[in-house]
Amino acid sequence: MFGRKLLPVLRKIPANTKIKNPSSALRGPFNDRFTMLTYNTLSPHYMWPQVYTYVKDEYKNWDYRHKLLEHELFYKYKADIVCLQELTSSDYNEFWKTQMMERLNYGSNFTAKTPPSYWTKPQEYMDGVGIFYNLDKFEYLFSSSLYLNDVVGTFDQEELTYLNHQKITLTNGAGDVIGEDSLYNVAKARNQVCLFVMLRHRESKSIIVVINTHLYWKYDEVKLIQCLIIMRKLQRIIKGLLMGLEGVTYSNVKILFSGDFNSSRDSLVIKFLNGQMIKHGGINLQNPMRAYLRHSIYDDIPDDAYVHTCYSGKLKGIFDYIWFHPGDFEVQQVLSGSEVSEELALSNELGLPNKNHPSDHIPVLTELRIL
Structure with a gap:
């Protein structure tokens, strides 16, 4: 099952779908396109028995789930940029870092959360976020980690x-x-983290800053503060870029912001990232990077492309995002998630993981074109 190579299952955007980017009718060469995936992989140390009562024991097993993850990332999707959340330090260092390089020629970077006070397991079991990138398409330039506290x-x-x-x-x-x-x-x-990786697209020479994070799971105000910290740090990184790299201008710096935001599309965080002014008590908050980031893939695709991205029992919703500027990238294709809802309804299952899906989230995969 896991040795058979499959092509990515991508859903094309229907021809009658309205794309807001006015250049959508223009088609460039295929080497200006790449695929990107963001995925909360569900750490084995967060498989809380009181939460995942609906999952059969054999599908909770980490060895079983890990083989499904390997199949998805190495064969089924094989995205050019992969952003993973809930990736443990030990799994990254002992498996994904070397296997991604040896099998796919992918470079990678990782940052782990600091263990909270209640953590009694070894520190290498603590999770964090990782970014993997196809070195045939991208040149690695720089990376930076950020603690969201x-x-x-x-x-x-x-x-x-x-x-x-x-x-x-x-x-x-x-x-x-x-x-x-x-x-x-x-x-x-809070101990959440964020990872910035700067890449140069070999064909177009565009500088692409890829960001991966996993925001706190509750309190909208805390998630909003965490997101503002990321954006202000990003602002400093961009300024440093323009000063430190010869020939780099605002026009050839592009940003991709992805991760598990634990936020629905009508939340404070999403309104903030869309560029809205958020009046929060006595202060007004607006995204300082709104000129670079104010658009997610959901703005360009049919409403039914994703029913949910998280299927954790009773907790379901679209919580996983890829953000960009519509003048920098254009969505070409997306992985549909609607069939997962249909699959669960037919099998009478409450949620994920299950026999076919290793996490309670599904991967969000898109093909983007550089403009």
């Missing part, structure tokens, strides 16, 4: 005062209220 290093004094005064109602995993704390303390205590 870097509140002091990101906000000015007025903003810090606001964060200290803004209160968050704390809840447990079941949604029960367990107390209250400041937005500053809650954001500062």
Whole structure:
């Protein structure tokens, strides 16, 4: 089953679909196109028994799920840029880093979260985010990691005062209220990370900054703060790029921002990334990188292309995104996720993982054209 090579299963955008980019009718050479995938792989250490009661024991098994992941990433999808979340340090260092290079000639970078206070397992079992890239198509230039609790290093004094005064109602995993704390303390205590990798597309010479993150799973205000930290850090990276790389201008720097945002399409985070001004208590927040990022793949594809990207029992929704600027990239094809909902309905299953899917998320795969 796992040795047979399959072509990527891609869904073409129907001819009558309205694409907002006015250049969509223009077609360039095929070497200006590449595929990109973002995927929360569900760490074996987060297979909580109280959450995944609907999953049969044999499909919880990490060895079984890992073989499915190998099949998907090496054979079924084989994307040119792969952004993985919930990837453990040990799995990256002992398997994916070397196997991606040896099998596909893919370079990679990884950053792990710092273990929280309750963590009792070895540190190498802690998860993080990784980016893999096809070295036949991309030249590696630079990478940087960011801890999303870097509140002091990101906000000015007025903003810090606001964060200290803004209160968050704390809840447990079941949604029960367990107390209250400041937005500053809650954001500062989180251990989420972000990874930036800078690549040069060999054919077009475009500089592409690929970003991968996994935002906190609850409290919209905390996720908004984490996203703002990423955007402000990105702003500094772009400025450094323009100063440090000869011949690099705003026009040939392009950004791809992907990951598990744990945010629905009507959430504060998504409105912020779309460029809207978010009035949050006493301060106004707007994405400083809106000139580079204000568009996701969902703006270009049919509404039924993805029913959900997360199928975790009762928790279902579109939480996984790829963001870009419509003047930089054009969506050519997408992997449809709608058949997963149909499959679960036919089999009377509540969610994922299952026999055919190794994670409670599905991979979001798209083919992009560089404009």
